[in-house]
Amino acid sequence: METGYDIEGKTALVTGANRGIGRAIAEAFLRHGAGRVYAAVREPEAARPLVERHGDRVVPLRLDLTLPGTIAEAAESARDVQVVVNNAGVFIAATVLEDGALDALEQGIEVNVRGLVRMAQAFAPILAANGGGAFVQINSVAALKCAPGFATHSASKAAAYAITQALRDAMGRHGTAVLSVHPGLIATGMSAAAGLAGAAAPPALVGEGIVEALRRGDFHLFPDAMARRVGEAYRQFAREVVEADIEEYQPGQLRGGAPS
Numbered sequence: 001m002e003t004g005y006d007i008e009g010k011t012a013l014v015t016g017a018n019r020g021i022g023r024a025i026a027e028a029f030l031r032h033g034a035g036r037v038y039a040a041v042r043e044p045e046a047a048r049p050l051v052e053r054h055g056d057r058v059v060p061l062r063l064d065l066t067l068p069g070t071i072a073e074a075a076e077s078a079r080d081v082q083v084v085v086n087n088a089g090v091f092i093a094a095t096v097l098e099d100g101a102l103d104a105l106e107q108g109i110e111v112n113v114r115g116l117v118r119m120a121q122a123f124a125p126i127l128a129a130n131g132g133g134a135f136v137q138i139n140s141v142a143a144l145k146c147a148p149g150f151a152t153h154s155a156s157k158a159a160a161y162a163i164t165q166a167l168r169d170a171m172g173r174h175g176t177a178v179l180s181v182h183p184g185l186i187a188t189g190m191s192a193a194a195g196l197a198g199a200a201a202p203p204a205l206v207g208e209g210i211v212e213a214l215r216r217g218d219f220h221l222f223p224d225a226m227a228r229r230v231g232e233a234y235r236q237f238a239r240e241v242v243e244a245d246i247e248e249y250q251p252g253q254l255r256g257g258a259p260s
Contacts, residue, residue, distance in 0.1 A: 003217050004216055004217040005133070005177050005214040005215065005217070006215055007033065007083065007211055007214060008032060008033035008034070009033060009034070010029075010034050010035060010082045010133070011034070011037075011078075011083070012026075012029050012034050012037050012038070012081065012082065012083040012085065013038040013040050013061070013078050013081045013083070013084050013085065014029070014037060014038070014039060014040060014085040014087055015040045015063055015065065015085065015086050015119070016087045016088030017037070017041055017050065017087070018039065018041045018047050018049075018050070019046075020186075020188035020203055021138060021183065021188055021206050022087040022088065023203070024202075024204050025085055025087060025136075025206065025207040025210060026039060026058070026207075027050075027204070027207060028204065028208050028210065028211050029083075029207070030054055030058075032211050034083075035057070036057055036058075036059060037050075037054075037057065037058050037059070038059050038078045038081065039051075039058055039059065039060045039061065040062075040063035040074055040078075040088075041060065041061070042062065043062070044062050045060075046060075047060035048060075059078075061074045061078065062074070063088075065088055065114075065115025065116075065118065066110055066111060066114075066115065068118055071118050071119060071122045072122060074122075075122040075123055075126060078126070079126060080130065081123065081126055081127070081130070081133070082130050082131070082134070083133050083134045083214075084119065084123045084127065084133075084135050084136070085136040085210070086115070086120075086136070086137050086138065087138045088111070088115065089111055089112045089115070089138065090108060090112060091153055092107045092108050092152065092153060093149060093150040093151070093152060094151065095149055096148075096151045096152075101151070104152040104153075105152040105156065108152055108153055109155075111156075112156040112157060112160050113156055113159045113163065116137060116160050116164070120163070120167055120171070124167075124170070124171055124176065127176045128171075128174035128175065128176060131175060132177070133175075134177040134178070134179065135167060135171055135176055135179070136181060136214075137160065137163075137164045137178070137180055137181065138181045138183070138206075139160055139161045139164060139180050139181060140182055140184075141182050141183070141184045141222070141226065141230045142154040142157045142158075143158045143160065143182060144161075144182065144230055144234060145230060146158075161182075164178065164180045165180070165242060168180075177214065177217070178219065179210065179218065179220075179221060180219060180221070181209070181210060181213075182220065182222050182223075182227055182231065183206055183222075183224060183227055184222070184225070184226030184227035184229075184230065185200040185201060185224060185226050186200055186203055186205070186206060186223075186224060187202055187203060188200075188203060201224035201225060205223045206223045209221050209223035210223075219242075219243055220234075220238055220242075
């Protein structure tokens with residue numbers, strides 16, 4: 001995106017807002033002056049602590065990325081939303097050669113990729129109608145670096161990152177900024193399940209990082225120490241390829257045929 005976006009006074013929706021990174025994002029938005037945050041969770045009761053702390057600035061909504069009907073209902077209830085953060089996801093990791101690899105991959109794709117597409121399709125028209133706003137996708141450094149034991153998870157995150165790149169162009173045409181967030185080791189239930197909680201950074205880094213990245217007008221955010229190391233190495237490629245106009249990068253390529 002080319003211009004910055006300030007969360008102050010805006011109405012936001014955060015999936016998976018009841019815990020971990022999602023809750024940290026909701027808290028950061030409220031701390032920086034968001035007028036309202038829809039806490040989009042599978043069980044609205046799980047958002048009660050946020051409601052108790054912030055009152056009617058938090059509105060719980062039922063939303064499950066695997067149930068398209070709940071996404072449609074949430075979109076209908078949140079017609080005033082200006083910022084959407086698709087944070088909810090699953091960590092289901094398997095090596096390529098183990099028996100459960102295909103099942104693990106399918107589960108990851110269902111939530112992390114199809115769920116993202118469903119969210120974008122439901123909320124892109126609303127954001128456009130409300131003047132553009134912002135769409136934030138929580139991806140991962142696993143989208144860029146695949147550890148053998150996390151192969152299926154990395155594959156789903158890499159696919160989500162590809163979709164996010166496409167959304168940057170598609171939603172940008174209607175004035176919506178898109179931000180791709182790539183956390184590394186963050187202290188959440190997901191990192192604990194992966195056995196990586198020991199050196200993990202606090203989730204607040206992600207929430208605060210998103211607020212600042214939106215203000216700067218960035219497309220990529222690498223919020224923690226591990227992520228920043230990846231981001232530094234990736235920066236030139238991101239700038240010259242990912243964030244570049246592909247017709248400028250390969251003149252005439254799209255006119256003559258799709259890249260192989």
